[in-house]
Amino acid sequence: MEPIDVAIRDETIRLGQFIKLAGLVDTGGLAKSLIAEGAVTVNGEPDRRRGRVLRVGDVVGLGGAAARVAGPGAAAEGEDDYFDEATADDGFDPEKWRNL
Numbered sequence: 152m153e154p155i156d157v158a159i160r161d162e163t164i165r166l167g168q169f170i171k172l173a174g175l176v177d178t179g180g181l182a183k184s185l186i187a188e189g190a191v192t193v194n195g196e197p198d199r200r201r202g203r204v205l206r207v208g209d210v211v212g213l214g215g216a217a218a219r220v221a222g223p224g225a226a227a228e229g230e231d232d233y234f235d236e237a238t239a240d241d242g243f244d245p246e247k248w249r250n251l
Contacts, residue, residue: 154210154217164220166193167201170211173218185213 157173164172167182170191176182182201189197192212193205205211207222 152215152217154212154219156221157218158221158223159207160223162222163204163206165201166191166198166203166205166211169205169218169220170213173211175211175213175216175218190214 170176170182171179185191186199186201189199191198194210205220207220209220211218
């Protein structure tokens with residue numbers, strides 16, 4: 152399976168944080184137990200260190216799914232660009248609609 156690219160804010164991220172960010176698991180507790188069981192691979196090798204530092208280009212696999220660490224600003228294929236309501240220039244006034 153082709154890994155999806157998951158952008159991170161900084162240049163590194165810990166394994167436990169990344170598999171949650173990538174949507175490979177729903178909770179940090181599940182991430183911790185799956186890593187401890189050896190169910191998670193990093194670049195094709197099982198890794199049991201939740202604190203393992205990942206860098207751009209590392210590929211993490213879990214149960215047939217895979218995600219690649221991408222640098223800041225990289226968006227997954229088909230993913231919309233980030234929308235910031237505060238800087239949008241479309242005439243929408245959030246204060247007008249806030250408490251409806």
